[in-house]
Amino acid sequence: MTAILAILPIFTLIVVGYVLGWRQWLTPSSAGGLSWVTFKLFLPCLLLTGIARAPLGDALSPLLLVVYFVPALLLFAGFNLYIRRRTGQASAIGLSASYSNNVLIGIPLVTALFGAQGLVYLFALLAVHSLILFSTQSLYAALGQGREQRPNVLSLLKTLANPLVVGLLLGGLINVTGLSLPDPLWQVLDWLARAGLPCALIVVGVGLTRYRLRTSPTIWAVCVGKLMIFPLMVLALGSLMPGLSPLALHVLVLAAAGPIGVNVLAFAQPGEEQHTVGASIFLSTLLAAGTLPLWMLAMG
Template identity: 85%
Template sequence: MAAILAILPIFTLIVLGYVLGWRQWLTPASAGGLSWATFKLFLPCLLLTGIARAPLGDALSPLLLLVYFIPALLLFAVFSVVMHRHTGQTSAVGLAASYSNNVLIGIPLMTALFGHDGLVYLFALLAVHSLILFSTQSLYAALGQGAGQRLDVLNLLKTLANPIVIGLLLGLVINLSGLGLPKPLWQVLDWLARAGLPCALIVVGVGLTRYQLRTSPTIWAICIGKLAVFPVLVLTLGSVMPGLSPLALQVLVLAAAGPIGVNVLAFARPGEEQHTVGASIFLSTLLAAATLPLWMLLMG
């Protein structure tokens, strides 16, 4: 019951956003404005204030990253190889199976369950999450298409240089340097940060109206890999590797069990692959409403 109560407000706001978008009570123009403010202002402030005040300590341990990213890269490789052999082309399916929505779903979830004690471990993941997985996808796409392709470093840097990453880095600089900000500035940042979580969840719901709920063996395989296999691998590896705290392992498993992040669509080829990835995002988000409470119960 506690697990359901913890996740219920999160998916209630997602459903609210979906209804607002579906009924067009939130017009495309206003939804675009809300999305811009959420991703460019509210969420960066939330990440900045959170990591600036967080007691980083063990969260900066390489062990934390190894336990999460070894399974992530393993799943990425397996799905990419299978799809490449099936289609003869590079795809974003491996990225979909390994890239969690750790900002829009992960932050509200960890906040509800663990407060700032758990958020610090998620912030450590977020600092390198996109960097590692997007770089891997870009490298795979460049090498997988043959000698005529090359890694577009400039576009990769543009993808990573977004306000969310900048907010994380600024918070990290403030934390590690011990810099103090004027109290009025902290107050403004805190006010903006409070709007981040509810607005982000509504934006997720509105965004789901762009995708169709359809299924196929590939879509189901992606969702099972993301929602079940990924967290199982993280739990198994984290249990056999000494030195990881129980709270850190709980955060890592739940982060791995989250639905697919919407940013994966940016790497999908137009046409059928975009439809497959979009449907996988939609279905994984719906399924996560049931699977995440199960993982919470399993992790205690």
């Protein structure tokens, strides 16, 4: 029951966003404005205030990243190898199976279950999550398309230097240096941060109205890999690794068990692959409403 109560508000807000977008009570222009202010202001403030006050400690351990990213990269390689043999081209299917929506779903979920103590581990993961997986995807796509498509380091850095990363870096800088900010400034940052999670979940719901719910063997395979195999691999590897706290392992498993992040669409080729990735995002988000409570129950 605790698991259901923890996840119910999250998916309720996603449904609210979906209804607002489906009925067009939130028009495309107003939804775009809400999305902009959420990702450029509210969520960066949330990440900044969270990591600035977090007791980093064990969260900076490389073990945390090994337990999460070794399974992620194995899934990335496995799915891409399969698609490569079928089509002969590089794709974003492997990224879909390994990239979680750890900001929009992960933060409210971990906050509801573990509070600030759990967020420390999630913030440590978020600091390099997009950097590692997006860099790997960009390199793979460039090498797979031939020499003329070799990765441009400057363009990759511009892609990764988004306000969310800036918020994490500023929060880490304040934490490490012990910089003291004026109380009124903290109050403003806290107010902006509180708007982040509800607005982000509504944006997810509105965004889902752009995708159609359709299935195929590939879409089901990606969703099973993302929602079941990925967290199972993280749980197995984390259980074998000495020195990883139970709380850290629980956060990593739930992060791996989250639905596919919408940012994956930016790497999908237009046409059939984009439709497949979009449908996978939609289906994984729907299925996660049932699989996430199961993972919570499985870990006690």
